[in-house]
Amino acid sequence: MRQRLRLREPAVAVLFIIPAFIGLAVFFYYPIGQTMIFSLFDLDHTSDWLNAPFVGLGNYLDVMKSRQFWLSLRFTFLFSAVSVFLQFWIGLGMAMATFAVVPRLRGVLRAIIIIPWAIPQIVQAAMWKWLYNTDVGLIGDLLVRAGLVGRPPLFLADPRLAMGAVIFAYVWKTASVTSIFLMGGLAMVPDHLIDAAKVDGARTWMRFWRITVPLIMPTILVTLLFRTRDALRAFDIIYGLTGGGPGTQTDVLSSFAYKFYFGYVEYGLGSAYALITFVLILALSLFYLKRIQPHLQFRS
Amino acid sequence: MTLLGKQRLKWVYSIGIIALISLFCLGPLYWIVMTSFKTPGTEFRKPVEYWPSSFSLESYGVILGPQFRIQNAIKNSFIVSSVVTFGALLVTSLSAYTIARLRFKYKIESLILIQLAGMVPPIVTIAPTFVLIRSMGLLQTLWGLIIPNIAYSIPIGTWLMAAYFAGLPTDLEDAAKVDGYPPFSTFWRVILPLAAPGLFSAGVLAFLGSWGEFMLALTISLGLPGAQTVPVAILTFSQRHELQWAWVSAGIVLSLLPVVVMVLIFQKWVIKGLTAGAVKY
């Protein structure tokens, strides 16, 4: 132990946490504030708000008036609701599967499940573009071979199909993560409770609904919160797979706003969009958290 | 049914389940890998080939070759992610320790601030961050990516490490205090070695997170080849060569390999890291 500057604990505490605070300030809070400021100005092809005309809430009004905003909002909700629903059930199925297989194969299955998560979202976008290819894409071909359609569908060109295509591609990766979250929860269900239920005469179905599900409810609720938040701010998959297209049919708030920033280079409008997205997510998160608070308390 | 018979049945349906899930999880990958081995130009042959009739490694040659040099992007990503991981571990373990263990008046407020930051969609911060990086002259550089990414890893990393620290027994720190160690030494010599698993988890997540980070990487690169990370490279590549699917597939495969291998090796820590967040509620 060298004789150094002997700092007392409170000082060390502050010292330790300062780098994190600086990081948060510079790359989160300052940008948020700056974006808020941007949104109040008309910034066409410039970010110099000090010399730009002040429009107050004008940008927000423009956003509200824009039909495409509402469309992208609607799709964002649709996208989130459907993808969270799908990823939850698929993820739950996969999580339960890991407990149903022979112990020696459990690690193998977990590895397989985790692989989609490892692949960066944008790489997946490129991947799915090929999979959805109208002429020779795997998906189209499988559907034709299964006799479900006559010709391979135009996944990415047909507006309605494009929505489904994007959602499914997103679910492919996120079911993986959801599965891992749920696995954690399932692992916490004590064996002796399941044993007791078996002896009490409960069959598999009853054990699942009356014992397992209530016990992992906290995990389920938290998982749903995280997944919904992520779905609401999804960007990569949309940008990469459809670019928001065809047209702007599959634009979500994030991708739409991005176009304003770096497409049209309208910092003011883009900021307004971005902030609306943020407020939305924040409000939903807080509302959700409030409602599930009581359910989060129990430890056996 | 004998025990042995029952066991055999379990194996059979285990394999069945795995096959089904593999179809879902690995199916798409199989397709891409197969395509990457097709001779360029044969991708559009019909009927659709699930196995290349004309096998070739040409695509790999192309993307590793002078035209695209995917190795550069991979190299960039590695550099960025490695430095980010190092920086992230440093920053998050320190701040997590303060929150979890040290005497600090504003623990709850700190947690809230950190959690709040984690809720922010990237789109909200991207524009000012871009302007900031531009004004620092770090556009199109790796540092322009590294520094923000370290910050981006703070919410998850701190949460994870804090949860981990909180779970460690206090005996050792008490013993160190009694022995007269000042707080920093305690942290460095006693706690950090113990927290290795937590650091691993946080490290892997930080690495993978920064590897896959797209919005900032796209924006900083300005769509030009200098200082591109893998995600951006793949995107621009696939956009510019829309129909060269064999090439693109080869690119995808090569870009996947490092991360997939990483994840498989560090599975345990990845899972621990991901679940620590959700499950500690």
Place this chain on the structure above:
Amino acid sequence: MAEVRVENLIKAFGDVIAVNEVSLTFEDGDMTVLVGPSGCGKTTLLRSIAGLEDVSSGSIFIGGQEVNRRPTWDRNTAMVFQSYALYPHMTAFNNVAFPLRARRVDRSGIRDRVQRVGESLGIGKLLHRKPRELSGGQMQRVALGRAIVRKPEVFLMDEPLSNLDAKLRVQMRAELKRLQKDLGITTVYVTHDQAEAMTMADKLVVMQGGHIQQVGGPEEVYLHPANMFVAGFIGSPAMNFIHCSYHADELTLRAPSFQCPLPSRYTNALASIARDQVVLGIRPEDLVVDLDPEPGATLAEVYVTEPLGKETLLTLELGATMVKAVAPPQIELGIGDKVGVVFDDDAVRLFDPETEKALSAA
């Protein structure tokens, strides 16, 4: 109520054989206690009867019917777990009602039965509470209630009292025994506590290493242990073992600084064994300590005294062996004191040092 029978049961976990060819009958209406140290197979045997473990080979019969192939939920058994295994997200009422719901008993039927059972166990007023709001003893009763509410054919109890504090444990022992007698349900009770086993059992089954060591009533097992393991396991403080050499010509047993005449009832048994080494077993309460020993009596030196209030436990150095003896509470002895030791002849038990089996008394 039904008889439970186990035939040639083997349960292996990979290379480890937890239950090794056990055949046993659990009489109808009896409380049969499986006792033994950790890892002896008693819990595995219990779980096999419940159906929570699949047997490697052998058969299990409940009420005359073979139940091996039946899944757990289809065997008419009820189980009380060491941890109580109460469903934490349900009220006590719902915990007790759960088995009835599993059998689709109607609502009013459930209400009545649960209420009645609750009252008979003294927890009628607590049924609306959740497990975390109950004390250990109360949780135990809820677990019991859940087990008895559906009148199973067999009760299985896996160390139900181990999680209670000592005083409560003693109290619950009596209550459980009484409950079992009142209900008359065949019960298989597992414990590692030999005192608990002795007090609860109609029939005792001592197990070790997956094998049955001895089956019998508590008194029989206590007074006539079949081998050294049982002798040393049952009874506290444990039986003393002294390695002696047998001198046939003099009909005595000798050990360093100790000698005692051979109890006549063992003469035949000793004649048939080849060696001249035996193990002499005697319980501490059968060793009489003489403060004023006669000349020629066996002497021992006090190693440590442990006053217990109602008696004093003495550890004595008898030649090369340490033995324990029980003495009256007022005895005044210190470390190093020499005392005389007298063996109660009838209480002496002899064992074969190689097989560890008890020698038969003629």
